Structure formats: C-alpha cells, structure tokens
Amino acid sequence: MENAELVSSVVVDLERLRARKPLVHCLTNQVVKGFTANALLALGAAPAMVEHPEEAAQFAGMADALLVNVGTLDSMQMVAIDAAIPAARAAGRPWVLDPVAVGPLEVRTRFARGLLAAAPTMVRGNASEVLSLAGEAGAGRGVESGDEARAAARAAERLITRGVGAVLVSGREDLVLGPSGRALVANGHAMMTLVTGVGCAMGAIAAAFCAVSADPFRAAVATAVVLGIAGERAAETARGPGAFQIALLDALYSIDGAAVAERVRLA
Known part of the structure; x- marks a missing residue:
C-alpha cells in the first residue's frame, strides 16, 4: 500500500470502529485491566473481561x-486462553496475541510459542518479545525491550510465514509487517513509556481494529497511528505521568x- 492509501484506510477504519463499537474480549493481565477497558471505551469500542475458563x-464466540x-x-488463565482461542476461531473472530x-521467562515463552499454531490475526509486542516469540534471543528485561523495533523485522517476517496475519512491533518507532x-510509524511520545499499560492497551486497540478491518496489516497501522497521535496530543498538556494517563484517554x-491526516508520520 502507498502511504496516502494507508492514511485513508486509517481514517476509514477509525470511523468504522466508532460506528460499530466492537466488543473486545480481553484475556489480559491483572495490572492493566482498568486502563485497557478505559482506553477501549475512550476510542469507541466496548471491553469485556470474561475470565472463567468455561465462560x-x-x-x-459472542465478542x-x-x-x-x-x-x-x-494456570487458570492458561486454561481460559486455551478454551477461548478455538471458540473465537470457530466463530470467525480475529484474535491478537500480546506476548x-x-x-x-520459560513458562510464558513456551506457552506463547505454542499459541502460534492457532494463527493469531496479529501479534503485538516490543522488539525483544517478538524476537523471542520467533525463537531468537532478544535483549528484553521483563516487559522492557532492549532492542529497537527494526531489529525484529526478520523475526516478524518469520512469524508471518507461520500464519500470523500481521505483526506490530512497538518502540520509539512502530514497525508493522504483513503480507x-x-x-x-513514527508517531508517539516518550511519556507513553512512563504509564503502566499503554502497550497492553495497544494490543486491545489492535483487536478492536481487527474487528472492523479485513486486513490485519491495515488494522496494525491504524493501531500504531491512532495511539501514537493520541500520545503526542496528550503530552502537549500533561506535566507528568499521572496527568498524561488521563490526557491520553481524552x-x-x-x-x-482530521487529526490523523494532519499528524501521521509514515515511512
């Protein structure tokens, strides 16, 4: 896709998201649930955290x-995930893996790599996570990446050859790859790294865009552009991380x- 076409697709998909208000089933981590839910609501989607393995x-299949x-x-979440993914796929619903x-960490690494067999619609992670998910050695420390987004390009390409619909590698610049x-995407602000849950909210926003776009690559670009521009606008008024978190939701x-067309930076 040419850049002008991509920008147009972001605008269209944002309008679709606001019109359709997709329901996003979030099997996500305990630290970020509230912020993730609020980010989806602010953007125009609807969050749900249904975690019991049977439910x-x-x-x-309903989301x-x-x-x-x-x-x-x-352990309980692993059971719920293993039950939810086949149900989502059987219903024709997209699913996003945030590794x-x-x-x-060995348990989650082994588990996340195993989930690749279910062909995620999109993988969203920092460079170190994407490298490790693809079987390479990343320089990450916990949730922090020690690698630049571009360093994960080949790893992302390998994930796509294994059936992943698109890969969104987040960082100072966000790298998006798909068939x-x-x-x-060069939008964003350093203050986004000072608020817990911004990256995890990105995964949820990616799922929302996947619900309204048939092309995972397009959905990934929309996610990076919209969240990046929102981060820039929030940083213009926030004096610190606390205010920034609220400003980002706003x-x-x-x-x-109009904001997308004015501020998007694609390379």
Missing part, C-alpha cells in the same frame, strides 16, 4: 475480537480523521 470459551495478553499468566515478557505491506476520545 471464556462461550464469550469468545467481535479476542485479546490474549500473557502479562500476569497463571508480554516472553523470552526471559500486504510494511510500514514504519486524546483517544477526541481523535478524528
């Missing part, structure tokens, strides 16, 4: 998209096609 499978985030993985802290294209609420 998770039932609900996954418009599924997010699987392994940030605070435990939080994969690499340094239909490749893009580098910016997600107010972002529109």
Whole structure:
C-alpha cells in the first residue's frame, strides 16, 4: 500500500470502529485491566473481561475480537486462553496475541510459542518479545525491550510465514509487517513509556481494529497511528505521568480523521 492509501484506510477504519463499537474480549493481565477497558471505551469500542475458563470459551464466540495478553499468566488463565482461542476461531473472530515478557521467562515463552499454531490475526509486542516469540534471543528485561523495533523485522517476517496475519512491533518507532505491506510509524511520545499499560492497551486497540478491518496489516497501522497521535496530543498538556494517563484517554476520545491526516508520520 502507498502511504496516502494507508492514511485513508486509517481514517476509514477509525470511523468504522466508532460506528460499530466492537466488543473486545480481553484475556489480559491483572495490572492493566482498568486502563485497557478505559482506553477501549475512550476510542469507541466496548471491553469485556470474561475470565472463567468455561465462560471464556462461550464469550469468545459472542465478542467481535479476542485479546490474549500473557502479562500476569497463571494456570487458570492458561486454561481460559486455551478454551477461548478455538471458540473465537470457530466463530470467525480475529484474535491478537500480546506476548508480554516472553523470552526471559520459560513458562510464558513456551506457552506463547505454542499459541502460534492457532494463527493469531496479529501479534503485538516490543522488539525483544517478538524476537523471542520467533525463537531468537532478544535483549528484553521483563516487559522492557532492549532492542529497537527494526531489529525484529526478520523475526516478524518469520512469524508471518507461520500464519500470523500481521505483526506490530512497538518502540520509539512502530514497525508493522504483513503480507500486504510494511510500514514504519513514527508517531508517539516518550511519556507513553512512563504509564503502566499503554502497550497492553495497544494490543486491545489492535483487536478492536481487527474487528472492523479485513486486513490485519491495515488494522496494525491504524493501531500504531491512532495511539501514537493520541500520545503526542496528550503530552502537549500533561506535566507528568499521572496527568498524561488521563490526557491520553481524552486524546483517544477526541481523535478524528482530521487529526490523523494532519499528524501521521509514515515511512
């Protein structure tokens, strides 16, 4: 896709998201649930955190998209995830894998790699997580990445050859790869790294965009652009991380096609 076409697709998908209000089933980590829910609501989607293993499978087929985030993985959540993914796929629903802290920790690394067999619609992670998910050695420390987004390009390409619909590698610049294209999104602000849950909210927003776009690559670009621009706008008024968190929700609420067209930076 050419950049102008991509920008147009972001605007269209943002309008679709606001019109359809997709219901996103979030099997996510305990630290970020509230912020994730508020970010989805601010953008125009609807969150749900249905976690009981028996209910998770039932609900996954009812929701418009599924997010699987392994940030605070435990045994019960693993059972719920293993039940929800096949149900979502059987219902034709997209699902996003967020491999939080994969690499340094063995249980989640083994579990997340196993989930690749279910062909995630999108993988969203930092460079170290994407490298580790693909079987390489990343320089991550917990949820922190020690690698730049571009360093994970080949690993992302390998994930796509294994059936992943698109890969969104977040960082100072966000790298997006998919069968239909490749893009580098330069929007964002350093203060986004000072608030717990911004990256995890990105995974949820990605699931929401996957619900309204048939092209995972397009959905990934929309996610990076919209959240990045919202981060920039929030940083213009926030004096610190506390104010920034609230300002980011406000910016997600107010972002529109005009802001996207004016501020998007694609390479």
